[in-house]
Amino acid sequence: MKFNTxxxxxxQKHEESTGSVMTPIFQTSTYxxxxxxxxxxxxxxxxxxxTRTALENAFASIENGTHGFAFASGLSAIDAxxxxxxxxxxxxxxxxxxxxxxxxxxxxFQKYGLKFQFVDINETDNFINAVSSKTKLIWLETPTNxxxxxxxxxxxxxxxxxxxxxxxxxxxNTFATPYLQRPLDLGVDIVMHSATKYxxxxxxxxxxxxxxxxxKLAKEIHFIQFAGGAIAGPMDSFxxxxxxxxxxIRMQRHCENGRAVAEFLVKHPKISEVFYPGLESHPHHxxxxxxxxxxxxxxxxxLKDDCKEAALQFLESTKIFTLAESLGGVESLVNHSVxxxxxxxxxEERLKIGITDSLIRLSVGIEDVSDLLADLEQALxx
Ligand SMILES: *Cc1c(COP(=O)(O)O)cnc(C)c1O
Numbered sequence: 187m188k189f190n191t192x193x194x195x196x197x198q199k200h201e202e203s204t205g206s207v208m209t210p211i212f213q214t215s216t217y218x219x220x221x222x223x224x225x226x227x228x229x230x231x232x233x234x235x236x237t238r239t240a241l242e243n244a245f246a247s248i249e250n251g252t253h254g255f256a257f258a259s260g261l262s263a264i265d266a267x268x269x270x271x272x273x274x275x276x277x278x279x280x281x282x283x284x285x286x287x288x289x290x291x292x293x294x295f296q297k298y299g300l301k302f303q304f305v306d307i308n309e310t311d312n313f314i315n316a317v318s319s320k321t322k323l324i325w326l327e328t329p330t331n332x333x334x335x336x337x338x339x340x341x342x343x344x345x346x347x348x349x350x351x352x353x354x355x356x357x358x359n360t361f362a363t364p365y366l367q368r369p370l371d372l373g374v375d376i377v378m379h380s381a382t383k384y385x386x387x388x389x390x391x392x393x394x395x396x397x398x399x400x401x402k403l404a405k406e407i408h409f410i411q412f413a414g415g416a417i418a419g420p421m422d423s424f425x426x427x428x429x430x431x432x433x434x435i436r437m438q439r440h441c442e443n444g445r446a447v448a449e450f451l452v453k454h455p456k457i458s459e460v461f462y463p464g465l466e467s468h469p470h471h472x473x474x475x476x477x478x479x480x481x482x483x484x485x486x487x488x489l490k491d492d493c494k495e496a497a498l499q500f501l502e503s504t505k506i507f508t509l510a511e512s513l514g515g516v517e518s519l520v521n522h523s524v525x526x527x528x529x530x531x532x533x534e535e536r537l538k539i540g541i542t543d544s545l546i547r548l549s550v551g552i553e554d555v556s557d558l559l560a561d562l563e564q565a566l567x568x
Pocket of ligand 1: 259284286379381383392394
């Protein structure tokens with residue numbers, strides 16, 4: 187099946203007892219057994235639930251994996267990956283991580299004896315140099331939040347595995363989605379999503395996903411999820427499954443609108459810098475072009491008047507772009523990184539990676555593009 191068919195049919199079957207075309211919401215915690223241990227494959231919903239199973243099969247299908255896991259949130263999915271490791275193990279990751287991931291690494295897991303090294307995404311050599319015999323995990327995010335930097339997934343994976351074959355490579359694929367980028371095909375071991383964003387696509391749930399294609403790794407993750415308990419519920423699983431069925435057409439429009447917004451901003455006299463991997467001026471444009479099929483709907487920019495007051499005036503003036511946390515829904519959102527997503531990052535750290543006071547991130551939705559451009563124009567002209 188091609189991708190645009192997999193989003194709708196991948197891993198799916200009609201419900202057996204009624205022929206129901208859509209997988210029902212199996213809102214149940216437990217399942218009747220005819221004799222102890224004799225059941226129809228489901229015992230208790232922390233272990234498995236049929237609505238969640240259908241979603242997990244969809245996850246696996248669209249990412250070209252063999253096993254998918256639906257978690258209570260994106261962060262709980264990352265938490266499960268870190269639980270594969272042992273005290274003393276080292277993790278090499280990028281310096282401009284999603285703020286919540288950075289907080290989890292530095293404030294939750296460091297105290298259990300995991301060691302994190304944060305390297306600049308720009309050079310594959312940075313990763314190679316950071317890897318030691320104790321390195322067990324490379325955690326990548328590409329494109330990054332909010333500066334849309336690109337890591338060369340295939341090159342980094344090959345290079346670190348050549349140095350130490352036991353290293354697991356994981357990619358947070360939230361911004362790209364498998365419509366644009368399929369990291370398992372590029373050699374990585376684990377794909378992670380905040381399904382809260384594009385996979386769900388309608389800003390109506392919080393969910394995480396892990397997808398793998400190795401049987402042993404799948405068993406370990408299933409054990410961690412079952413033993414730790416951070417599962418997605420049946421109602422949310424139903425919503426995410428419904429969201430995935432339109433992922434390809436939503437993403438197509440997100441990409442069209444994202445490009446139009448980026449091209450509009452580049453020409454605007456009040457803007458000093460635009461961050462969008464689809465622009466030829468983007469420093470990682472060629473890597474983006476190599477590993478992504480298009481460039482998505484996330485666009486960031488900096489005002490010439492690089493101060494908080496100017497940013498606030500813009501952020502309080504948009505009418506269609508809603509000022510809110512999150513991204514990846516059908517509606518356009520605007521976000522102030524300094525006060526919102528990166529509030530938990532120390533000022534020194536965020537300035538070092540270029541998150542200044544007027545940095546604004548847009549999640550470009552799938553509305554009519556002329557309305558979006560007009561909204562940006564009026565908010566910038568104040
Ligand atoms: C939102 C987000 C997360 C965290 O996911 P939650 O669903 O909010 O727990 C992780 N990574 C990226 C890139 C995100 O955008």
